[in-house]
Amino acid sequence: MKKVLITGGAGFIGRHLADHLVRHGDYRxxxxxxxxxxxxxxxxxxxxxxxKGDLRDREQLRAALTGQDAVVHLAADTRVMDSIEDPxxxxxxNVVGTFNLLELCRELGVPRVVAASTGGAILGDVPPPVHEExxxxxxxxxxxxxxxxxxxxxxxxxxxxxxxxxxxxxxIYGPRSFHKGSVVAHxxxxxxxxxxxxxxxxxxxxxxxLFVGDLVAGxxxxxxxxxxxAYQLGSGHGTTINQxxxxxxxxxxLDLDVRYEDFRAGEVRDTWCxxxxxxxxFGFDPATPLEDGLRTTWRWFTTAGR
Ligand code: UDP
Numbered sequence: 001m002k003k004v005l006i007t008g009g010a011g012f013i014g015r016h017l018a019d020h021l022v023r024h025g026d027y028r029x030x031x032x033x034x035x036x037x038x039x040x041x042x043x044x045x046x047x048x049x050x051x052k053g054d055l056r057d058r059e060q061l062r063a064a065l066t067g068q069d070a071v072v073h074l075a076a077d078t079r080v081m082d083s084i085e086d087p088x089x090x091x092x093x094n095v096v097g098t099f100n101l102l103e104l105c106r107e108l109g110v111p112r113v114v115a116a117s118t119g120g121a122i123l124g125d126v127p128p129p130v131h132e133e134x135x136x137x138x139x140x141x142x143x144x145x146x147x148x149x150x151x152x153x154x155x156x157x158x159x160x161x162x163x164x165x166x167x168x169x170x171x172i173y174g175p176r177s178f179h180k181g182s183v184v185a186h187x188x189x190x191x192x193x194x195x196x197x198x199x200x201x202x203x204x205x206x207x208x209x210l211f212v213g214d215l216v217a218g219x220x221x222x223x224x225x226x227x228x229x230a231y232q233l234g235s236g237h238g239t240t241i242n243q244x245x246x247x248x249x250x251x252x253x254l255d256l257d258v259r260y261e262d263f264r265a266g267e268v269r270d271t272w273c274x275x276x277x278x279x280x281x282f283g284f285d286p287a288t289p290l291e292d293g294l295r296t297t298w299r300w301f302t303t304a305g306r
Pocket of ligand 1: 181
């Protein structure tokens with residue numbers, strides 16, 4: 001049985017990953033989370049060990065890491081605007097936190113680290129499809145923190161034999177995302193509250209929407225592989241907001257109240273990614289069509305709801 005620690009595991013993605021690993025049966029899962037955004041009550045505490053702790057506290061981290069076979073490192077402050085307002089805080093959370101984690105992996109002999117990264121914030125506004133060979137050019141402290149994570153993973157692999165890879169997540173949606181501000185969760189909440197959906201621009205902007213079930217299957221495959229370096233994880237194609245709205249009309253059966261406003265200043269217009277490297281590296285195979293994923297997500301919003 002493989003022992004896996006998930007940092008930040010009480011959040012949206014971590015909860016899905018913990019369930020996925022436990023259901024596969026061969027994993028003993030520990031979640032480390034400071035509960036700043038996540039909440040342990042969302043975990044199946046009969047199946048998962050929970051430790052409240054922060055990556056900036058080395059002793060808490062040491063206790064959580066001791067005896068682990070692998071770490072999935074999801075804990076991070078992911079809010080771009082917050083990182084611009086308070087870069088030092090982002091640095092402490094993301095850069096110092098990741099450094100502490102890797103140092104302790106080296107010291108304790110934890111052999112494998114798979115960490116969450118991002119394409120968008122590392123690469124800036126570049127023509128899609130986004131891929132791993134593009135030169136990094138972060139435009140926010142958050143993006144810089146993820147580039148540093150990728151740098152340290154590479155260094156700890158090469159210098160100390162801590163095998164690691166960085167997974168650059170696209171726009172992830174799915175059940176249990178009620179607290180998220182990303183567009184799918186936001187639109188579903190607006191619909192439930194009988195509020196209009198505001199589109200920034202004419203709705204032609206594209207994003208790469210990946211169903212959380214496909215993401216956690218990919219993370220698991222990455223843990224099991226010895227892949228190193230950066231990998232884009234997305235659906236592999238772009239979807240416009242107007243296409244997303246059509247799919248939402250179809251799954252909700254509702255005539256949505258949509259209003260169009262100006263494009264948001266500074267926002268990337270089009271971004272979607274190439275996923276061939278992850279396919280070749282560890283068999284990443286996102287299979288859920290957008291409409292199926294949205295149907296599952298909408299069902300959760302209208303039944304469980306939180
Ligand atoms: N978006 C929108 N209305 C909203 C929220 C988002 O039109 O109320 C658009 C936004 O302009 C972007 C896309 O939805 O093109 C995805 O936004 P999200 O915040 O999920 O992700 P990000 O922009 O960070 O990729």
